[in-house]
Each structure stands twice: as C-alpha cells, then as structure tokens.
Amino acid sequence: MPAEPGAVLPVPSNRFRTAAPFDLLRRLFRTRFGGIGLVILVAISLLSIFAPWFASSGPADIGSPSLQPPSWQHPFGTDSLGRDVRSVLLFAGRSSLTIGFCAAAMAFLIGGTIGALAGYFRGAFAAVLLRITDLFHTLPAIIIVLFTVSLMGASFWLQVAAVALAIWPIEARIVYGQFITLSEREFVLAARATGLSTPHIIFKEILPNALPTVIVQVALDASTAILIEAGLGFLGLSDPAVPSWGEMLNRGQEFLELAWWMSVFPGMAICVAVLGFNMFADGVTEMFNPRASATAPKLEG
Amino acid sequence: MTTGLPLLSARDVKVHLRVHGRIVKAVDGVDLDVHPGQCVGIVGESGSGKSTLGRAMTRLLPNVEIAELSGSVRFGGEDVLAMAPETLRALRRHRGLSMVFQDPLSYLNPTLRIDRQLGEALRHLADRQAIREKSAELLRQVGLDDTARVLRLYPHQLSGGMRQRVLIAMALAPEPQILVADEPTTALDATVQYQVIQTLRRLNKERGLAMLIITHDLGMVAELCDQVYVMHGGKIVEAADVFALFDAPQNAYTASLLAAARRLHQTKALGSAAP
Amino acid sequence: MNAILSARSIVKSFGGRRWFGAANDKRAVDGVDLDVNEGETLAIVGESGSGKSTLARILLGLIKPTSGEVAYQGRPVDAFASADWMTFRKAVQPIFQDPASSLNPRMRVDTTLANVLRRHKLATRDRFEAEITDLLASVGLDAAEFHDRYPHQLSGGQQQRIAIARAMAMRPRLIIADEPLSSLDMSVQAQILDLLVSLKASRNLGLVLISHDLNVVDAISDRVMVMYQGRIVEAGPTHQVLGSPASDYTRSLLAAKLVADPHIARTRRLAMDAALAPAPIS
Numbered sequence: 001m002p003a004e005p006g007a008v009l010p011v012p013s014n015r016f017r018t019a020a021p022f023d024l025l026r027r028l029f030r031t032r033f034g035g036i037g038l039v040i041l042v043a044i045s046l047l048s049i050f051a052p053w054f055a056s057s058g059p060a061d062i063g064s065p066s067l068q069p070p071s072w073q074h075p076f077g078t079d080s081l082g083r084d085v086r087s088v089l090l091f092a093g094r095s096s097l098t099i100g101f102c103a104a105a106m107a108f109l110i111g112g113t114i115g116a117l118a119g120y121f122r123g124a125f126a127a128v129l130l131r132i133t134d135l136f137h138t139l140p141a142i143i144i145v146l147f148t149v150s151l152m153g154a155s156f157w158l159q160v161a162a163v164a165l166a167i168w169p170i171e172a173r174i175v176y177g178q179f180i181t182l183s184e185r186e187f188v189l190a191a192r193a194t195g196l197s198t199p200h201i202i203f204k205e206i207l208p209n210a211l212p213t214v215i216v217q218v219a220l221d222a223s224t225a226i227l228i229e230a231g232l233g234f235l236g237l238s239d240p241a242v243p244s245w246g247e248m249l250n251r252g253q254e255f256l257e258l259a260w261w262m263s264v265f266p267g268m269a270i271c272v273a274v275l276g277f278n279m280f281a282d283g284v285t286e287m288f289n290p291r292a293s294a295t296a297p298k299l300e301g
Numbered sequence: 302m303t304t305g306l307p308l309l310s311a312r313d314v315k316v317h318l319r320v321h322g323r324i325v326k327a328v329d330g331v332d333l334d335v336h337p338g339q340c341v342g343i344v345g346e347s348g349s350g351k352s353t354l355g356r357a358m359t360r361l362l363p364n365v366e367i368a369e370l371s372g373s374v375r376f377g378g379e380d381v382l383a384m385a386p387e388t389l390r391a392l393r394r395h396r397g398l399s400m401v402f403q404d405p406l407s408y409l410n411p412t413l414r415i416d417r418q419l420g421e422a423l424r425h426l427a428d429r430q431a432i433r434e435k436s437a438e439l440l441r442q443v444g445l446d447d448t449a450r451v452l453r454l455y456p457h458q459l460s461g462g463m464r465q466r467v468l469i470a471m472a473l474a475p476e477p478q479i480l481v482a483d484e485p486t487t488a489l490d491a492t493v494q495y496q497v498i499q500t501l502r503r504l505n506k507e508r509g510l511a512m513l514i515i516t517h518d519l520g521m522v523a524e525l526c527d528q529v530y531v532m533h534g535g536k537i538v539e540a541a542d543v544f545a546l547f548d549a550p551q552n553a554y555t556a557s558l559l560a561a562a563r564r565l566h567q568t569k570a571l572g573s574a575a576p
Numbered sequence: 577m578n579a580i581l582s583a584r585s586i587v588k589s590f591g592g593r594r595w596f597g598a599a600n601d602k603r604a605v606d607g608v609d610l611d612v613n614e615g616e617t618l619a620i621v622g623e624s625g626s627g628k629s630t631l632a633r634i635l636l637g638l639i640k641p642t643s644g645e646v647a648y649q650g651r652p653v654d655a656f657a658s659a660d661w662m663t664f665r666k667a668v669q670p671i672f673q674d675p676a677s678s679l680n681p682r683m684r685v686d687t688t689l690a691n692v693l694r695r696h697k698l699a700t701r702d703r704f705e706a707e708i709t710d711l712l713a714s715v716g717l718d719a720a721e722f723h724d725r726y727p728h729q730l731s732g733g734q735q736q737r738i739a740i741a742r743a744m745a746m747r748p749r750l751i752i753a754d755e756p757l758s759s760l761d762m763s764v765q766a767q768i769l770d771l772l773v774s775l776k777a778s779r780n781l782g783l784v785l786i787s788h789d790l791n792v793v794d795a796i797s798d799r800v801m802v803m804y805q806g807r808i809v810e811a812g813p814t815h816q817v818l819g820s821p822a823s824d825y826t827r828s829l830l831a832a833k834l835v836a837d838p839h840i841a842r843t844r845r846l847a848m849d850a851a852l853a854p855a856p857i858s
Contacts, residue, residue, distance in 0.1 A: 186678040193636050194692050194742065195665035204691075208682045346761040347732070461624075490623035491788055495832035502845075517761060520834025523841045543838045561766040562836040565791050 027287050034283010040276030044269075048093040055087035067259045077261035079251060085265055092243040093269060096226055099160050099244070100273065103225035104218050106164035111171030112214065118172075119179025120202055133172045141166035141228055149237050156239045159232065163225045174217045178210035185209075212288035216281045223277035230270050245270050307334040308511050309358075309398070309479055314372035314382075316350070316357045324368050327353040329535035331372070335479060338509040340501075342526035342543070344558075346517055350535040355483045355515045357382070359400045360389060377478075394425055399477035403484040405464035409456040415467055416452035422474035439470040442508075444500050462493030466500060473504075480504070481513045486521065498524055519562045523547065531555045578649070579611040580750050580782055581635060581668065586644035588630055604630040605641070606806035612750060617776070617783040619793040619814065621829065622803035628786045631803070632754045635784065636670050637661070666696060669743035673755035675735035679727040685712075685738055686723040692745045711741045715771060733764035737771065744775060750782040757792060769796065790833045794818050802826050 029035035047054055056074075057063075066082040068074055076085035114133060118126035136144070141163075148162035182188060183206060191205050226245075232238045233246015240247070245266040252262030316328040327350045335341045345351040356362045358374050360381060374381040376398065379388070392398065402408055410418055419436040426432050437448040443466040445451050456464060465485060472480055482501065486494040502525055504510045514525055522529055522543065529546045531539040531554065539552040550556045588605040605627040612618050622628040633639045635646060637653055646653050648664050656664065672678040680688060689708045693699050699707045709719035715737040727735055736756065743751055756772070757765040773796060776783055787793055793800060794814060801811040802825065810823040821827050835841055 186672040186674060187680045189633070189638055190670060190672065190678050190739070190742065191680075191691075192638055193665065193668075193670045194695070194746070195662055196691060196695050200691070200695075205680055205683075209680070346763065491790075491832045492623065492828055495834070498834075518834065519762065519836040520841075523836050523838040524834060524845070547836070547838050558763055559836070561763040564766045565769065565795050 024287075028283050031283040031286040033279040034286060037276050037279025037281070037283055040272060041280055044093060044273055044276065045097060047090055048097050051087075051090040051094060055084070055090045057084045057087045058091075061087070067255065069259070070261055076265045077259065079248075079259070079262045080255055081251075085248075085261060088243055088248060089245070089265055089269055092245050092248055092266065093273075095156065095242045095244040096229055096246070096270070097273065099156075099163060099229045100222040100226040100277075102160045103163040103167065103229075104222035106160065107168040107171045107221050107225075108214070108218050110164065111168035111173075112175045114168075115172040115175030115177075116179050116202060116207075119176040120183055120198075120206070122180075129172075130176070133169045133176075136165070137169035137173070141224075142231060145228060145232060146235075146237065149232065156242050159229065159238060163228050166228060167221050167224055171214075171217055171221060174213060175210065178213050179206060182206045182209055212284060216284050219277045219281040219284070223274040223281075226270060226273050226277075305336065308337045308339075308376070309333075309335040309513070310373075310375040311358060312373050312375070314354065314357060314374060315369055316353050316362070316367065317369040318353075319366040319368045326535045328357060331532075331535075331537050333530060333537070335511050335513055337478075337511055338505070339528060340505045340512040340514065340526045342522040342529045343513065343515045343532055344517065344519060344522050344529060345532035346558075348534075349532040351515045351517075351532045352483055354532070355400070355481050355513065358513075359398050359481055360384075361400060393475065395475050397475065397477055398479050398481060399472035399475060401465075401468050401472045401480065401482040401485050403487050405461070405468045406456065408468060409464060411456050413455075414452070415454055415456070415459075418467075419452070419471060419474065422471045425475070435474070439473055440467070442473060442504065443467070443470045444496065444503075445470070460493070461489050462496055465489060465493075465497055469497075469500065469504075473510075477510070479511045479513060481515070483515045484517070485514070486516075486518075501525060519558065531558070579613050580649060581784075582609075582611045582647045582650075583631075583635060584609050584645050584647075586631065586634055586641045586646070588627070588634060588639065589642050603627075603806050605634065608644075608803075608806075608808055610801060610808075612782050612784055614749070615776075615780040615782055616799065617785060617797045619797035619800045620784065620786045620803055621788065621790065621793055621800060622786075623788055623829075625805065626803040627806040628803050629754055632670070632752050632784070632786055636668060636752055637664060662696070666746040667749045669746060669748040669751050671736070671739055671743055671751060671753040671756045674759050675732055675739050676727060676759075678739050679735055681727050683726070684723070685725050685730075688738070689742060689745060692742055696746055698745065707745075711745055712738075714744065714775070715741045716767075717741075731764075732760050733768060736760065736764075736768055740768075740771065740775070747779070748781070750784065752784045752786075754786045755788070756785075757787070757789065765792075772796075790818065790829060802829070 028038060052058075061084070062082040064074065064078045064082045064084060066078055066080050068078040070077045074084050074086065076089060079085055079088065111133075114129050118129040118133075144166045145159075145162045148165060149159065152158050188201060188205055191201050196205070229238065229244060230246035230249060233244050234249045234253075236247075236250050238244055238247050238250075248266035249263055252259070252266065255262050311331060311333040314328055314331045314333075315326070318325045318327050329350070331350075331354055333341070333343075333354075343351045343354065353362070357370065358381065362370075370382065372382065377392075377396075381389070381392075381398070384392070413421075416433075416436060419439065420432050423432045423435050426435060436452060440446075440448045440451055445463060445466055451459070451463070451467070456467075459467065469480075469482075469485075480501075485501070486497050489497065498521060501512065501514070505512050505525070512525075514521065516522060526543050529539075529541060529543050530537050531546070531552065533554050539546065539550065539555045541551070546555065547559065550559055586605050586608045587603060589603045608627075608631060610618070620628050620631065630639065634641050637646070648668070651660070653660075653664065686705075686708050689711055690704050693704055693707055694701075708723060712719040712722060717734065717737055722730070722734070722738075727738075730738065751772075753772070757768060760768060769792065772783070775781060783796075785793065785797055797814050799812065800814045800817045801808050802817065802823065803809070804825050810817055810821065810826050817826060818830065821830060835844075
C-alpha cells in the first residue's frame with residue numbers, strides 16, 4: 001500500500017531544520033570552520049572579560065622598564081610607557097571587542113528595522129528608506145567615522161555610534177532582501193490570508209526564517225567594526241583614556257624598528273578576532289545554505 | 302523486440318547513502334533490462350529510489366556520501382559502474398548513454414547561445430560546417446523546426462518546453478544508443494508536456510532509439526513505454542509489459558497505484574454539490 | 577442561489593510605467609468576471625501564464641486588482657472596515673500548491689494551528705489542545721504523533737493535510753485551492769482529493785479549484801472556467817465544457833490530457849496519426 005497518512009517517509013536534510021540548541025551547536029562543529037570560529041570568539045571574549053585575572057599587571061602600571069623585548073617576565077615585551085604589553089592587550093581587548101559587538105548590534109537595530117519595514121511594506125515609503133540607505137552606503141565608512149569623530153570628539157560610546165553609522169546600510173540591505181523574498185513565500189501569504197496581525201507576521205513568521213542570514217551578517221559587521229576601530233585608533237582618533245588595539249598600534253608606529261612587539265601583538269590580536277568572526281559566519285552560512293555540491297550532479301570520471 | 306541480447310543490463314544494483322549518520326538504502330538490489338529499440342519505464346513515487354537508480358546507472362550521482370555502490374550495469378559488453386573514467390568519457394561522447402534531467406534551466410548554460418551549447422556537445426565532429434548542419438538536424442529531430450532562430454537564442458528566451466527539447470537535442474548529439482530521461486516533463490504545461498512526449502515517442506519508434514523513462518506519472522508510462530518496472534522502497538516490485546501491467550497488476554502496490562490513478566475519475570459520484 | 581464571492585472586470589497589470597510613453601501594460605489578468613455560489617465547486621483551468629494564480633490571490637484579498645471589483649456576499653471588499661476583513665478572512669481560506677512552502681519551516685504544527693485559534697478567538701486557551709486534536713483528526717492525522725512536528729518532518733501529503741487543517745480551523749465557507757494536488761504523488765493526490773470532497777460535503781463548503789489537471793477537474797467540479805493569457809475563453813457546466821468544448825484552446829487541452837490506460841493511449845495516438853497522414857492513393 002502506498003504510505004498511510006501516519007507513515008513517515010525518510011526525509012532529506014532541510015536547511016531550515018529547527019532543533020534544540022545542542023543540535024545546532026553540533027551542526028556548527030560539523031562545518032569546516034564554524035566550530036573553530038566559535039571557539040576563538042568564546043576564548044577571546046573570556047580573556048577580555050576576565051582580563052584582570054589573566055593579566056600580570058593593571059593597564060596603567062608603568063613600573064617596568066620600557067621597550068623590553070619579549071621575555072619570561074613579559075611574554076609580549078613592554079611598551080614605550082613601561083607597560084606590560086600582554087596585560088595592556090587583554091584590557092584593550094575589552095574595548096575593541098565591545099565596540100565590535102555593540103556597533104554590530106546597533107547597526108542591526110537601525111539597519112534591520114529600516115530593511116524590514118522597507119521589505120515588508122514596500123511602496124513609496126520603502127523607496128524613500130532605500131534611497132536613504134543607498135546614500136549612507138555610498139559614503140565610505142572611514143569618511144563617516146572620521147567626520148563624526150572630528151565633529152563630536154572621540155569618547156568611547158560616540159565611537160561605537162560612529163562605527164554603527166558606517167555599517168548599518170549593509171545590514172539594511174541584507175534584511176531588506178530577506179524580507180522581500182520571505183514575504184512572497186506561501187506561508188506568509190497564508191498567514192495574511194488567515195488574518196494574522198502584521199507584527200505577528202514580521203516577528204514570528206518572517207524574522208525567525210531570516211535569522212540565519214542575519215546572524216551571519218551581524219558577525220561580519222562585528223569583524224568590520226573591529227577593523228574600523230583599529231583604523232581609528234591607529235590614526236590616533238580613538239578615546240585616549242581607553243586602551244584599545246588600534247590605539248596600541250598607534251603607539252607602536254614610531255617604535256616599529258626598535259620594538260616590533262608593540263605592533264605585532266595587537267595586530268595579531270585583531271587578526272584573530274576578525275578571523276574568529278569570519279569563520280563563525282562561514283560556519284553558519286554552511287549550516288543553512290544547501291551546499292552547492294550536494295545538489296548539482298557531479299560527473300564521476 | 303524483447304528477444305535477443307539486451308542493450309543495457311543491470312544486475313543487483315545497490316546504492317546505499319549515508320544521510321546524517323543513518324544508512325538509507327535508496328536502491329536495494331535492482332535488476333533491469335533495456336533491449337534495442339525498446340522504451341522502458343521505471344515508475345515510482347517520491348522516495349522510491351528511481352531517480353537515484355537512473356543516476357547510478359549513468360554514473361551521475363550527486364555529491365552525497367555513498368555508503369555502498371555495487372552491482373553491475375552492463376552496456377556494450379562492459380560494466381558502466383566499474384569503468385575507468387576515460388572509458389566512461391569516451392562512452393558519453395559517442396554511442397553511449399545520454400541523460401536528460403528534470404529541470405532544463407539548471408542544465409543549460411545561461412550565458413551561451415544554443416548554437417554554442419550544441420556545438421560543445423558536437424565537438425567530435427570535424428569542422429564548423431558539419432557542426433552547424435548537425436545542430437540544425439538535431440533541433441529538427443526534436444520538433445524545433447525554426448532552427449536558424451532557435452540557434453541564436455539564449456536559454457532564458459526559450460519557453461520551458463523548448464528548453465526541454467533543446468536538452469533532448471543535446472543529449473542526442475553523441476548519437477547515444479540509450480536515452481535516460483528523469484521526469485522529463487515535470488513542471489511543463491499539459492500541452493507542452495504532450496509535445497515533449499510525442500517527440501520522445503517519435504525518437505523511439507521512428508529512429509529506434511532505446512529509452513529509459515523515469516517518472517511518477519502513469520499517464521506518461523501508458524503513452525510511451527513498452528515495458529514497465531514498478532519501484533518501491535528501493536526495490537523493483539513488479540516488471541511487466543505495459544498492457545499486462547495496467548490490465549492485470551500482479552503486485553498489491555502496483556494495484557494500489559493504478560487504483561489511485563483511476564479513483565480520480567470516480568470521485569464525482571461522491572462529492573459534487575447539488576446545483 | 578446566493579453568490580458568496582463575486583468578481584467583476586478584474587484587471588491586474590504588472591510592470592511599472594516607462595519614463596516616457598505609455599504605461600508598460602503587462603496584464604496578468606485581463607477582464608475576468610466570476611461568481612462562486614454557496615456549496616459549489618468552480619474549477620479554473622489554465623496553464624502557466626494564464627493568470628490563474630494571480631486571480632486566486634486577488635480573490636483572497638492578498639493583492640489589489642488594478643481595476644475591477646471583488647465582492648463578498650454582495651459587499652465590495654474595497655469598502656471593508658477591519659472588522660469586515662476579519663469576517664472575510666474567516667470565511668475565505670487558501671490552500672496552496674507547494675505544501676512545504678505553505679507552512680512556516682520553523683514552526684511546529686500545533687503552534688501554527690494555535691496561532692489561528694488565538695487570533696480569531698476560536699477557543700479559550702485551555703481548550704487549545706483539544707481543538708487542535710480535533711482539527712488534526714478531521715484531516716486524518718493522529719495528534720499525539722504529529723502535534724509537535726516541524727514541516728520537514730512531514731511527507732508532502734501530511735503537510736498538505738496540515739495546511740487544510742489550518743484553513744478549516746476557521747470554519748470557512750469557501751476554500752480557494754491553487755493547484756493543491758500538483759506537488760503530490762499520485763496515490764497521495766487521491767487521498768487528499770477524497771479529504772477535500774468529504775470536508776466539502778460535510779460542511780457545505782464552496783471550492784474554487786485551480787488546476788491544470790483535467791481529470792481532477794472532471795472528477796469534482798460543477799462548473800469550469802478556462803483561462804488563457806488572463807482571459808476567460810470558455811465557461812460553463814463541467815460536463816458541457818469538457819464534453820463538448822466550444823473553444824480551440826479547450827480542445828487542445830483535452831487532446832493533451834494523458835490517460836493512465838495504454839489501450840486508450842494507443843488508440844488515440846493511432847487516430848491522431850491517421851488524421852495527419854496523407855490519404856492513400858487508391
């Protein structure tokens with residue numbers, strides 16, 4: 001007999017498979033780089049949060065002899081002010097990572113809202129929103145950030161806002177694309193035909209399905225934000241009261257020949273953070289997009 | 302037609318796939334024969350393994366994890382499954398097996414015009430003139446008579462039915478002995494579907510091209526096929542001449558499939574509302 | 577006989593205006609009138625590009641027509657206040673072609689159904705579970721087994737049953753089904769068709785069935801409309817349109833219809849070949 005109503009046929013893997021968090025984690029670790037990315041992010045986050053425990057001295061301790069190369073006492077050497085580079089690196093990580101996460105979150109809130117509204121409601125209203133988005137998009141991130149910072153100073157939270165201002169258009173575009181596509185899907189049409197309310201449709205029907213793409217974009221935004229912050233710091237425009245990796249690079253500039261460790265270690269830290277976010281984003285993409293090679297037939301031989 | 306040696310002979314073909322840690326026996330011991338000039342149908346529902354079988358036989362399995370691929374598919378005296386890659390490629394280029402898939406848009410290069418794509422398939426011919434003439438002839442074989450116009454078009458400028466027929470033309474380029482078609486008319490409109498089916502029928506009856514049609518549509522099988530294999534759960538549950546199958550199915554599953562097809566006509570007695 | 581839903585002179589064009597010159601007038605639906613009466617089954621037959629899906633969405637109130645009017649129980653939907661819309665939504669429900677995409681992939685079966693119950697206050701919260709069990713039973717599914725499944729854990733037929741359960745939850749008076757069987761295996765098609773027919777009979781449901789499958793149309797519809805490139809080319813009682821078609825297009829659709837019977841297929845083909853062959857010289 002062909003399948004009875006109750007029979008379950010073997011179902012091929014579906015990219016939107018929803019499952020308990022552990023199952024999602026397991027799938028992330030099965031991807032090529034996603035697991036490594038997540039481990040890196042968790043590791044650097046923990047190191048930053050618990051910086052006082054991992055550092056051998058406070059960020060402002062200038063007691064040691066300056067410009068010492070890496071040694072047992074100071075694994076990453078000391079800088080021009082006599083600070084232990086490793087300790088400063090850990091504390092600086094706090095601000096760099098905070099900027100990364102917060103700017104990405106803000107960009108998501110601003111850009112995501114605009115993108116969602118434009119994508120769901122469309123029409124003239126959406127056209128206006130999109131033109132504004134395009135306007136901000138065409139301005140180079142660095143220009144926006146420099147402009148904001150020079151106008152309003154370099155205090156920490158203004159920096160975060162400036163970076164968010166630079167990257168929200170990308171988020172808006174991504175969310176817009178998701179909402180445009182998803183609102184045409186039949187389950188959304190069915191939700192509308194069933195009379196479900198607009199907030200319900202946006203938050204309960206569309207958004208959960210846009211989540212994989214959005215998460216990837218937020219992770220990428222975070223890595224962009226860290227790079228922008230590093231650039232700002234490098235140019236000497238970051239908040240001088242708060243140590244950050246970019247600011248360390250700035251200090252290390254003039255000592256590049258004398259004390260390479262002042263620049264190399266913050267540079268590596270930035271690389272590791274950016275790699276971590278990108279690998280995590282890569283992993284999430286691999287989890288939710290059907291791998292191209294799985295669907296197209298591969299000629300054997 | 303069923304006397305004499307078969308052109309294609311599959312014995313105990315097994316394709317076991319590994320999906321999320323579990324073994325799925327997509328094809329589980331299938332025996333199949335296609336004789337010269339015969340049109341054979343493999344009919345089954347989704348999940349029966351018929352597509353996997355078709356792809357295994359032409360060695361075009363997608364890139365999923367294969368736990369086991371065994372059995373033999375004898376064609377022209379050699380086992381396709383065991384062939385060396387060079388031999389397989391030579392076979393595909395000339396007088397071998399050709400396959401036509403379900404979704405023509407994915408299998409045509411969107412950036413190349415039809416003449417270039419047919420030209421690719423006809424690379425084995427000597428000169429450009431020969432290629433041009435053969436391309437036009439292939440298009441005529443599939444009922445696309447306005448060859449000059451069609452050759453200059455891009456895939457997206459063709460209708461679905463025309464695309465499918467171009468795909469068949471490309472499959473005919475290497476002068477295959479067997480054409481394997483996997484759901485060749487899914488997603489096509491009824492009238493277009495009928496044209497494609499008639500094209501296939503003409504190729505089979507007038508040119509003697511052997512065919513293996515994989516489908517879930519009993520109507521297509523009734524139109525086209527001489528011999529039918531019914532597939533369910535990776536196995537062949539019944540194999541018979543088409544008339545014998547429809548008139549007197551031996552297997553309960555086959556009978557239920559036929560009953561379902563016929564029930565669609567009978568429902569009227571139960572359901573219509575009073576005017 | 578009262579028309580639940582009627583449409584007059586519906587035109588829907590897509591494509592914007594060009595900067596200079598006339599509007600880019602690509603009409604998906606080009607002047608369609610129809611009425612659906614209480615309890616009757618109206619079939620709309622057409623191929624791709626005929627505009628049938630666009631028409632379905634206009635009838636469901638999901639798209640606004642470029643011109644023309646849709647009326648529910650005699651009242652134009654343009655004049656609806658939000659309370660009227662709620663009544664309309666409860667009364668006119670869709671079933672779509674691809675059951676997998678008509679269910680939210682990240683939502684469990686019971687959540688999907690509960691959302692509807694909650695929105696229309698069809699049951700108090702403590703009664704939700706019981707209602708959902710009844711709904712699932714009415715479409716032939718055991719609640720204990722299916723209530724917490726996600727769409728990807730269901731077969732095509734089961735997904736379509738859930739979609740039907742969702743539509744039936746509001747006790748609609750009319751169901752608009754856009755190719756509800758096309759994505760399903762043949763044996764499952766028969767089951768779902770039976771389900772629709774029995775639901776129709778037990779609740780005096782009206783049904784607008786959009787289909788390209790003339791066998792199904794012949795099996796269950798009272799009236800048929802044949803659409804081609806946005807227009808109705810033929811309409812009338814089913815036995816008349818399919819038995820003695822007036823238009824060439826309908827005739828070509830009928831000629832293209834496949835029959836699951838090799839005897840008929842061969843005979844028909846021989847007749848067609850004979851019709852095309854030149855007369856023998858005697």
